[in-house]
Amino acid sequence: MKLTCYGAAEEVTGSKHVLEVNGKRILFDFGLFQGRRNESDAKNRRLPFEPHSIDAMVLSHAHIDHSGLVPLLGREGFRARIYATPATRDLCAIMLLDSANIQMKDAAWLAKKGKSFIGPLYEPLDVHRILRRFICVPYEERIEIIDDVFVTFHDAGHVLGSAITYLEATEGGEKKTFVFSGDIGRKNMPLLIDPWMPSGADAVLMESTYGNRDHKPIESMEEDLAKIVTATYHRGGKIIIPSFSLERSQEVVYVIKRLEEANLIPRIPVYVDSPLTANVTEIFRLHTDCFDDETSALMERAGDPFKTSHIEYIRETEKSVRLNSKHEPCIIIASGGMCEFGRIQHHIKNNCEDPRNTILIVGFQAQHTLGRRIVERRPRIRIFGVEYALNAEVQIMNSFSGHAGRSDLIDFGKCFKDSARRAVLVHGETDALQALQSALTKEGLKDVLIAKAGKAIEL
Numbered sequence: 008m009k010l011t012c013y014g015a016a017e018e019v020t021g022s023k024h025v026l027e028v029n030g031k032r033i034l035f036d037f038g039l040f041q042g043r044r045n046e047s048d049a050k051n052r053r054l055p056f057e058p059h060s061i062d063a064m065v066l067s068h069a070h071i072d073h074s075g076l077v078p079l080l081g082r083e084g085f086r087a088r089i090y091a092t093p094a095t096r097d098l099c100a101i102m103l104l105d106s107a108n109i110q111m112k113d114a115a116w117l118a119k120k121g122k123s124f125i126g127p128l129y130e131p132l133d134v135h136r137i138l139r140r141f142i143c144v145p146y147e148e149r150i151e152i153i154d155d156v157f158v159t160f161h162d163a164g165h166v167l168g169s170a171i172t173y174l175e176a177t178e179g180g181e182k183k184t185f186v187f188s189g190d191i192g193r194k195n196m197p198l199l200i201d202p203w204m205p206s207g208a209d210a211v212l213m214e215s216t217y218g219n220r221d222h223k224p225i226e227s228m229e230e231d232l233a234k235i236v237t238a239t240y241h242r243g244g245k246i247i248i249p250s251f252s253l254e255r256s257q258e259v260v261y262v263i264k265r266l267e268e269a270n271l272i273p274r275i276p277v278y279v280d281s282p283l284t285a286n287v288t289e290i291f292r293l294h295t296d297c298f299d300d301e302t303s304a305l306m307e308r309a310g311d312p313f314k315t316s317h318i319e320y321i322r323e324t325e326k327s328v329r330l331n332s333k334h335e336p337c338i339i340i341a342s343g344g345m346c347e348f349g350r351i352q353h354h355i356k357n358n359c360e361d362p363r364n365t366i367l368i369v370g371f372q373a374q375h376t377l378g379r380r381i382v383e384r385r386p387r388i389r390i391f392g393v394e395y396a397l398n399a400e401v402q403i404m405n406s407f408s409g410h411a412g413r414s415d416l417i418d419f420g421k422c423f424k425d426s427a428r429r430a431v432l433v434h435g436e437t438d439a440l441q442a443l444q445s446a447l448t449k450e451g452l453k454d455v456l457i458a459k460a461g462k463a464i465e466l
């Protein structure tokens with residue numbers, strides 16, 4: 008077996024890896040590079056191999072940095088089958104269409120401004136067409152994807168439908184096994200089943216996002232959120248939560264429902280202001296088989312996990328604008344995870360100057376984003392070219408992270424201590440990769456490598 012990583016090699020976006028077995032080529036993920044516009048656009052347009060050379064594809068989960076370029080593959084001649092869990096396929100139908108629509112809007116805006124731009128990477132029609140290539144494979148079901156190559160998906164506990172892939176192949180009469188971690192989730196996260204722990208393989212390709220640090224324990228999540236909601240309510244303020252549409256928003260609503268049920272917070276209106284989040288939540292409702300026992304028990308007792316006592320999912324712009332005129336305490340969860348685009352910017356602009364309000368940050372905020380400036384509690388922030396005083400309270404909850412922390416990554420890696428000839432690390436910044444490499448080597452793993460983009464590794 009031979010492995011080549013074409014993306015997420017010494018970086019955290021653009022996952023794409025090709026495994027060669029018996030002269031056949033299997034593609035794992037084909038994600039979008041994200042970052043500064045011009046740089047990432049050039050990288051996204053440059054396909055690293057001929058799409059028709061791929062014999063089968065395995066897609067680990069629906070996050071855009073893992074799935075976001077799949078429609079472009081189809082447009083450029085890819086004709087193989089894409090194997091994914093049913094939830095991943097359904098989420099892709101929504102997430103990829105949203106990505107195509109954003110690109111169309113961007114292209115139109117740039118054209119209007121007279122800026123040179125080659126056009127969107129793909130269009131909605133490309134999304135509809137590529138969806139025909141998907142084959143849905145449930146967790147724990149062993150399936151032959153090409154002659155003598157079998158894969159089994161196991162729950163990765165990262166987002167709905169996310170999978171760790173176990174691959175078995177016969178090469179030169181010898182049986183070989185390979186694990187692709189995708190993104191690994193965390194134990195005890197709301198909604199999802201805990202990540203699968205493998206019992207070894209001949210080789211492993213694993214993520215390293217938090218290879219150098221651990222998160223705050225999940226156990227404090229409900230208590231922290233209850234304190235923040237109650238304190239803001241007693242001040243007569245609103246809680247504004249910037250959130251990503253996939254997973255984080257559903258988790259926040261679910262935790263609010265649990266707190267309400269336990270009478271740990273007052274029952275106040277919750278507004279989920281994002282058409283994409285509303286659509287993604289519908290997909291969650293279709294895949295209750297992906298939920299953990301705690302969520303199933305809550306559904307038995309209290310019904311829909313995404314329906315609090317007063318909740319409204321807002322699609323229409325007019326209804327979103329109408330939220331500005333509401334003055335009673337409420338929770339607004341809005342799209343735009345890093346506050347750089349989306350409806351969240353309007354809510355921050357309208358609420359940041361009132362000290363009764365709270366801006367609650369539940370996700371990572373990259374450098375040079377409005378979200379990061381809020382985390383840094385700058386006294387003044389600029390939105391749509393206008394400066395506002397940041398008088399609202401700023402609270403940060405890291406416990407919602409969907410990625411395994413350092414200790415969990417080491418536990419995952421240790422599963423391969425006695426079996427793997429080679430471990431390959433991807434999906435991390437340099438510090439995280441190096442820290443995980445040295446930790447796993449110390450744990451006794453034989454050959455721990457950091458993948459270099461485009462450089463083949465013999466497994």
Ligand SMILES: [Zn+2]
Nearest residue numbers: 068070165190
């Ligand atoms: Zn992910």
